[in-house]
Amino acid sequence: MSVIIKIDNLKRYFQVGSETVRALKGVSFEINQGEFVSIMGTSGSGKSTMLNILGCLDKPTDGEYFIDGIAVSKLNKDELAHVRNRKIGFVFQSYNLLPRTSAVEQVELPLLYNKEISSKERRERAFLALEQVGLKDRMWHMPNQMSGGQQQRVAIARAIVNDPVILLADEATGNLDTRTSYEIMSLFQKLHSEGKSIVFVTHEPDIAVFTNRTIMLRDGRVVKDVPVDTQSAKEALDALPPSEDYN
Amino acid sequence: MNFSNLIKIAYEAIMRNKTRSLLTMLGVIIGISSVIAMVSLGQSSTQNINQEISSMGTNLIMVMRANQRRGGVSMGNSNSQTLTIKDCEAIKKRCKNVDLVSPSVSTSGQLVRGNENWPSTLQGGNTDFLKIRKYDIARGTMFTEKDIKEYKKVCLVGETIIENLFADGSDPIGQEIRIGSTPFKIIGVLESKGENQMGQDQDDIVIAPYSTIMKRLLATQYIHMIYCSALNEDLCDIAVEEIEAVLRTNHRLQDDAENDFNVRTQKEMLTMMNSVTGFLTILLAAIASISLFVGGIGIMNIMYVTVTERTKEIGLRTAIGARGKDIMYQFLLESSMLSLVGGLIGIIFGLLISYLATKLLGWPFIISTASVFLSFIVCAATGIFFGWYPAKKAANLDPITALRYE
16 A cells, blocks of 8 residues: 655644744654545644645645655645645535536536646546536536535535545534535545545544544644544434434 | 636636626726727817818918008008908919919898898909819809909809798899899809808808909908918918018018918918817817726726635635636736726727717717727726736735635
8 A cells, every 4th residue: 555645743833923833743644545534633733734734735844744755845836736736635614615606617626727637528527526426416506506515515526526646624524414414424435435545634523433544633743543443424324313304 | 727727717707796797897898988989089070170171172371461550550450451452463473382362352241132131241252262262153153254354243142042032942043132232143053061160151152253342342442361272282381481472572561570461271270170179189088088097996996805705715726726826817817807898898889979979960980990909908908907916915815814714
């Protein structure tokens, strides 16, 4: 199994006024191809900072971060953008879809910033990605015509459309109810079984049980890095009592 | 990131906010269309005046009597008696660049025919008068040298006279009308010329031999004006110099004495008129430019608000791989598209307005390619200039803060 993410003694300090805030105080771990990792921690544990650095939105103060063999610390802004475009897929807590834009066009968005892809291929890959997240019949729906779960599926399709090395999810179930959360986790498990590598940032332990490995952060340090006794989200979903929200 | 993708992104962003985009464009539309309409209308009116003046003959030279001093007393311009038939003859003989010469005397009076009467101007000239003043004979004939020599009471009348004195439809040729108590026989009818640029009816005129008017009506030996025509428009200035020289000699003016006559050319009139209308055009265009400027600020304002409103979108685009310059180009392109499309609509509107206005006023319709071209450039510049700052602001947003922005 090849290593896709390698973090070595990573530090991130912020200068707030005259004080230096140490958000990450030397974090090291590796993530292999095909892993489904959850990063957990309470607020202030440094998991958001961790995610920003993993997502190449931010650079470490010190230490090394390799993604797919690329040393991120040495890249400039434009090169970081390139890495984000080709190697990373983001899923956000609040979906971050564009208003008044159809699902297909949302999903096409990352490919618009990749000039090697023709408009024809762009459309085909967007269709394929939407099919993978089970929205084949919602291709042309606008965000306001879709439920939260469906919107998050569009966001996931957008994250996988560029065939990223790693899928980064930031509290991706945070805005969803339990049933929909399980549905989304089931989708992530499906994508994982298809070979995707996923990093899932969450503070909810009952979501983390659907992943294969948990890295626990506290006060900017890794306090626990253990394999998880993975549960099936599909089974959890089936075990839920029938929904009372509809009918 | 290639350009067609960028255009697609900007286009989609504009279309997501149709109403707002349209309202933003409205500023540019109004600005550009008013600039185009004003410039075009200004040029139309200039052209209109030029045509009117040219219809009087661009090679026309008018010699008018000027102030004359008699024993230290100024006589004023209109009472001075400085021009005579001898001056006419001298000009005719000695000015090489002058083609035709006609003396001019005029008087106004009440025309009477039977029960009808009409006040009009009686204009005296020689046989070349019609050619110099660009009158044509519709029917009948012009009077002859013989008529002039014999002080014949014959005349040619304009359309307005016929309308008022011959309302019964009878043929005016051969009939007699009285001017004051003097009967004149109508021998010809003038082709209608309509109004001149001052709004004067050029058909309200009776033309008779100058000698008849001088002897029988005015009892004077002096003439009021001399109409001359230069060989062509370009020779006007030389012709004027020649005329001045001849008249100064004729009038025995000392070297330091002022001219006791004035020489005016149509070219001078044209230049004067053009300077007036040109100034008006510039003034109107300047006022219209202000509205264009305000339209540009409208674009900037909207783009500025847009950047704040779309902070999250900018964050997302950055997260999925847009570089700072991609974001900047997107916003620049959006503002440029708004201003260019607005400009295009504005140009069409402006031309439409000036077309309708000129049709209504009966002026020639002129498309000023320079102003169309210029406003298009101004549009592009507006888009880029007013879009620059907001676009720069968007590009410099920190993606992490932008993504978390609520």
